[in-house]
Structure formats: structure tokens, C-alpha cells
Amino acid sequence: MKNKYRSMVLGMTIVLAGCTSVLDDPASAVKERKEIGVVLSDVGLGDQSFSDAAMGGMLLLREKDDWFVDYRELSETKTYEGGFEALAKEKPNVVVGLGFMGQQDLEKVAKKYPKQQFAIVDAVSDLPNVLSLTFSEDEGSYLAGAVAALESETKTIGFVGGMRSPLIEKFENGYRAGAKAIDPEIEVLVDYAEDFAAPEKGNQLANAQMKRKADVLYAAAGLTGSGVLQAAEKKGHKAIGVDTDQTAIAPDAVMTSMLKQVDLAITEIAHQVEQEGLQGGHVTLGIKEGGIALAPIRNAEWTADENTRIEELKKDLLNGKAVIR
Amino acid sequence: MTLRKRFILSTLITMLAVFGLMGWTLIELRxxxxxxxxxxKQLVEVSELETKLLYEQAAWLRLAEQPSKNQMDQASSLSKKNAVRIKALKDDYLIDDFRVHVDRAAEKYSLLNEAVPSLLAEQEPISIRSHAARIEGVLSDLNTLHAKNGEFYGALQAEAKDKTNALTQNTLFVSILxxxxxxIYNWLFARSIVRPIDRIxxxxxxxxxGDLSEDFEAAERNDEIGRLERSISxxxxxxxxxxxxxxxxxxxxYQMSEKASAENENVVEVSGNMTQAIHDMAGGTQTVSDDLQSAVGTITELRNLFAESEKRTNAAFADGKRADATMRDSVEVMEQQAGALAKAAVQGRSLSDQMARFLEQTEQIERMAELVEGVAAQTNLLSLNAAIEAARAGDAGRGFGVVASEVKKLAExxxxxxxxIxxxxxxxxGDGERLQQLLAASVDxxxxxxxxxxEMKQSFLKTREDVSRISETLSYVSSQMVRSKGEAESVVAQVGTVSGVMEEIAAGNEEVAASMRDQQASFENIYGLMRDLEKTASVLEQETNHFQT
Incomplete structure (x- = not known):
């Protein structure tokens, strides 16, 4: 009888000991979640442009789809390579690079981690584990050009690029084509600052273009562009922002912004990676995909006719009637 | 081990097991x-910190929109407080796996805070907005930390729930077991009591x-049941x-009294025969006496008629011989009777001794019965105790209660x-004692x-001697008669004497016969007593046969 009790107590102990604890390993308690790591470009957070937009996309992913998000800033890692390397070590579902400036470093790290999915926004890579995502900036710039042409009274509009490169030239070409679509006779002034982080330079170039009667200015030059917008505001002229809604930089001057929906790009990358696994390839986001848009028009007496005109041009872009050279 | 100890032990072990299980459960849950x-708590701290950072972010943004002293103070105060909060979280953070996020957030925040004095001095809205946007980076790290911490906490809670469920189930399972x-133990326990008690x-x-034939072995038990079985056995x-x-x-x-009874019957018969024989003898003796009387008359004539006298003497002689033979027979019968009587006396004494021993044994039986009575009283007491114990044990003791009432019945x-008995x-x-008294009277x-x-025998022997002597005298008279006429006178005188003696004998014989009749009556009385004894013995035997031994 005593043995019976003893074995019963033993059995009980085994049953209770069987309830193994997860407390010893917190990482295992965290359920498998998708994770995205982004290396922010240039000045990083607070650029009120690319990086902030990317952060917006990351926040969307986090809120809507329950992804873990992680990011590195250049201020932190000193080099892009360091940022990519650090994120790759965490083995997220995808490591994303923003902007063509980090492309070389990203490809270097992508080769080192061939099993790791990478993605690059605003540049095109041929590597099999790098998904490339670009915007049809020319389409957005086309609409921006049209808005500038409709607004301009002097029939002279300006464009300031950050650095002469195929990408920025796409902006320039779209801008010019859009303006010409409204008024073939219009004059488009073009300058390149050769620097994305020099508001002063932007200021100078803008003032120079305004002296040449340009009354609507379009900047595709990162932080340099904010100098352009503020210069326009100072002179009481209009400006068009780029990448994000830049109204805050020059509240009285910015009438719209050519929105590059980097947040959409980030969620697009995440969803594509989630669905198809390790991949290369190139995806372009344009008006059609909602990757490109114009911010609401402000600071202008905008008529319904003008609005209709813009909508027509948008349709032309969608059905291929509009041609950008 | 006694029943009480076994009962208490099983209850104790059960209680210990249940308390142990409950203790274990409480420790785990604790x-x-x-x-x-x-x-x-940590999750709440992270969450609070996030909220405070959001406040700070909002404060900076408001400062960018509308620079004022008030906004400045608020932003700077929040940034100072948050710096302290982040440091506190960093120092106290418990989960090493997630520490990297706290560290990064803290590092980033301290970098951000280095710019705060210049921001406040310059009041540049763009810079201030950028600063607010950078706070988003810290928030992102905290948010990741929050998510991971939250999931870990969720897993912990799920585990707690699982564990609680498992513990509940285990407790239930073990309790049922x-x-x-x-x-089962109680059933076995009750059976181990009820079975032997059934047997008892x-x-x-x-x-x-009254069936004592079963020779049952008491079980090898040390408890009360074992003791009861052994004492019953x-x-x-x-x-x-x-x-x-x-x-x-x-x-x-019974056998002896039967035999004695038969012997007595024999004695009575012999005694009857003997009375008859004595009576006959008395008659014979009288005849001899009569004959002698007539001989005396004749002898007077003998002087004349010797020849006839001689003849008559010879006849008298023959009569004497016959009397002698009859007397010899009588003595033999008497000796037989005396022997039978002696034997009856011896048997009577042995019977009496047996009786005495028998009475001793009845005393022994009484002592035995007293012992049994004592056992019964003890058993009754035990059953009472058992009933009390059973009542105290409640439902578990109900079986034992039935057992206790069985034991009580047994005791009664x-x-x-x-x-x-x-x-x-x-x-x-009582019967034995009465019998013993009768036997003693009979033996006396x-x-x-x-x-x-x-006495009678002696008298007979004397008579026989006399008769023999007469015969010899007659023979002598017969031979001398011829020789002497004068001698005839003395013969007549002698015959006269003999005749007197003969009459005496005859009278004695009648006396003996009367005494024999008395004896016969006494024997018949003994016989009756013997029959009584026989009957009593038979009753006794029947009574004892009632017990199957």
C-alpha cells in the first residue's frame, strides 16, 4: 500500500515537471513575425523626405501587418555597408536600401549573404537576391510640370536638381514634358546643385532662376531642395516640393509636391517578399500603382477647369498617350 | 498493526498526499x-515611456509650429524627464534577449538630446521638426521592444494558463486516483475485517x-480480529x-449401569432360586426330623424289630445324605450370590468413582463456560468500541459499523x-449427584x-457337619444295633437330640428364607435405581451427543 502511494506521488512529480517553462528563453516566446530592416539614406530620420517616408511605410507595416521593423542611420553606422551588414546579421525577411547612393554597398553585402533577401528603392540591381523598386518620377514630374505651367504667369518655370544623374534627369524630362503639354511655348530653366544636402546652394540657384523671371520652381534635390522652396517663399513665388509633401518647409510657397510614395514602396516590398520568397527583379511604381501622386494643391486659386486639365493628363499617362522624351 | 492504527495511517497518508499536491500547486502558481x-510591470513601463515620448514628439512639433516660452519649457522638461526614464528602463531591464532594443533606443535618445540646447537656442522650425521625426526612431525601437516584450508576456500568460489548467487537471486526476x-484500500480493509468475522x-x-466438529485455524493476524479468532478457536x-x-x-x-443392572437381575434370580432351595431344604430337614421322630418310636420297637430298625436307619442315613447334598447345593448358590454381590459392590464403587470424576469435569465445564462468558463480554465491549470508531470514521466506516454490529450479535x-451450557x-x-447418593446406598x-x-454360610456349614455326624452315627447305629439292644436307648436319645437340632435348622432355614426375601426386595430396589441411573446416563449421553465433537 505504501508503495502505491509512493509511485503515485512520483507520477505526479513527473507530470508537473513535464510542464517545461518558456521563461528561460524569451526569444522563443516571441512568435515568428516578419521583419523588415531599412538602411535610411543620407541624413536619415528628420529629412522630411525620403527617410521619413520610409519610416512612414515601416510604421504602416508595423501597425497593419504586424511586422517587426528595424532601421539603421548613417549617423549611427558611418557607412551604408555597416548598416546593411548589421541588419543582414539580424536575418530579417528583407533588408532594404534607400536611394542609389547606397547601391554599391548594398550589392557588396548582398553578395556576401546570398540567402538573404535584399531590396533597393530608387535604383536597379541585377543581383538575384536584390529586388529593385523604382518610381516613375517622370510621370509625377509630368503632372508637376503641368501644374507649374498652369500656374505660371511669366511663362517661365524653374527646375533645380540635386545631382546630374539618370534618375534626376527623369524628373527634369517629365517636368518639361508636362509643362510643354500645357503650353508648348513655356520656358523651363534647369540647374543642378551637385549636392543633396546644401540648402544654401539651393537658395542661390533658386534666386538666380527667379531673377530670370521664373515664378514656379520645382526642386528634386533632397535637403538642398528645401533651400529652393524657402527662397521661393521669400520672394512670394510658388514652389513644388518633391518626394514627400513639403508644405511645412515653406507653407506659403509650396502649392503641391510630387509625391514619391516611398511608404508604399516599403509595404510593396514587404508583401512581395512575403508572397514569393527570395527573388531578384525590378518593379516600377507609377501613377497606376499609386506609387506616384501629387499632393493637394494649395496656395493657388485653382479652378475646376485646371483640375480637369490635370485629370486629363493623368489619363493620358495611364493609357500611354502622353510621351515623355 | 491494530485496525485503528491501520485506519488512521491510511487517512494520514491520503491527507499528506492531497496537502502535498496543494502545496506544490500553490508554489507553482506563486x-x-x-x-x-x-x-x-516592465511592459507597462515600456508602454508608458512610449506615451511620454509621443508627448515629447508632440511638444516639439507644437514648438515648431508656434514658438513660445511655454512650449520651449515643456519640450525641454519632457526631454529631460524622458532621458531619465530611458536610463532607468535600460538599467532595470530584465529580459537579456531584448536588451539590445533598449540599449539602442537609449543611445539614440542621448544622441538626440545632445542637440536639444542648440535647438532651443536657434528655434529653427525645420531642425525642430527633424528632431521630432528622429524621436520616431527611438519610438520605433521602443515599439519593437514593446511588441517583443508583449508577446513574451502573452506567452507567459498563456503558459500560466496552461500551467494552471495542467495543475487543475493534475490535482483532479491525482485526487481521483x-x-x-x-x-480500494477501505474495501480491502473492510473485507479483511468482514471476512474473518463472517467466518467467526x-x-x-x-x-x-452444538457443532464443535470444525477445527479451524486462527488467522496469523496481530489485530483484534486475530485475537478474537484465536480465543474462539x-x-x-x-x-x-x-x-x-x-x-x-x-x-x-451407561454401559456400566446396564451391566450392573443385568448383574442385579441375575442376583435377584439367584436369590429367588436360593430362597426356594432353602425352603426346600427346610422342608427336607423337617422331613428328616419327622422321620427321626418316627425312628425314635420305631427304635422302641427296635428291640424287637432290629431288622426293620436297620432298614429304617439306612433310610434315615439316605435322607441325611440327601439333606447334605441339598445343603451343599445351597452353599454353592450362596457363594455364587455372595460373589455376584461382591462384584456388584466393586462395580458400584467404581461407578461412584466415575461419578465423582464426572462431577469434577462438570465443574471444569462450568469454568470453561465462565471463560466463554468472559470472552463474550469482551467481544461485546470490543464491538461497542468498533461501532464508536465506525461512527467516527463516517461514511468510510459504514462497512466497519456493520461489522461491529455483527460482532455484537456474535457476542450475544x-x-x-x-x-x-x-x-x-x-x-x-444434579443427576450425577443423585446417582452418586443412590450408588452409595446400594453399595452399603x-x-x-x-x-x-x-453368617448364613457358617450356619449351613455347621448344620452340614451335624447332619454328617448324624449320618455317621446312624451308620454306626445301624451296625451296632445288631450288637447291642441297650445301645438302642442311647440311639433313641441321640436321635431325639438330632431331631431337636433338625428342627432348629428348619427354623433357621425359614429365617434365612425370610432374610433372602428381604434381600431380594432390596435387590429389586437397587435394580430400579440402576434403571434410573441408566436412564440419566442415557439422557446425559444424548445431551452431549447434541455437541458434534
């Missing part, structure tokens, strides 16, 4: 609770029915031995059996008889 508290084990009851019933054995002894004794008495039955033994003893009677016989 630990989970403390984990829950710690990590839950324990109850089952207890039930069966045996006791047999004993009370011992009682059974002793009772049987006593009954066997009584039975054999009464049987022997045993008591009844003992009482019947008592009355039986008393009857037997027989002794008196034997001395009578001896």
Missing part, C-alpha cells in the same frame, strides 16, 4: 504570478448449534475436549450458548447383604 508581475486508492460468526453459530477446542470427555464418561456410566449468541451442566451435575446395602451371606 512563481508564475511573480513572473507575470515582473514582466507585466487517491480517492480510488482509498476506496459461522463458527460461533455452529458452536451455538481455543474456546472451540477446549469446549470440544470437555464435551468429548463428558460424553465418553456418561457412555461408560456466544453469551446465550454459554448460558445454555451452564443450565445443561447444572442438570447433569450390598455390604450388609454379603455379611448376612457369610
Amino acid at each position: 512563481q508564475i504570478q511573480s513572473y507575470n508581475e515582473d514582466y507585466g 487517491l480517492l480510488l486508492a482509498l476506496a 460468526v459461522r463458527i460461533a453459530e455452529k458452536i451455538s448449534d 481455543r474456546m472451540n477446542g477446549t469446549l470440544r475436549d470437555v464435551i468429548i470427555s463428558i460424553s465418553s464418561t456418561s457412555n461408560r456410566i 449468541e456466544t453469551n446465550q450458548a454459554t448460558r445454555s 451452564f443450565s445443561l451442566v447444572r442438570t447433569i451435575r 446395602e450390598q455390604r450388609a447383604q454379603i455379611s448376612n451371606f457369610n
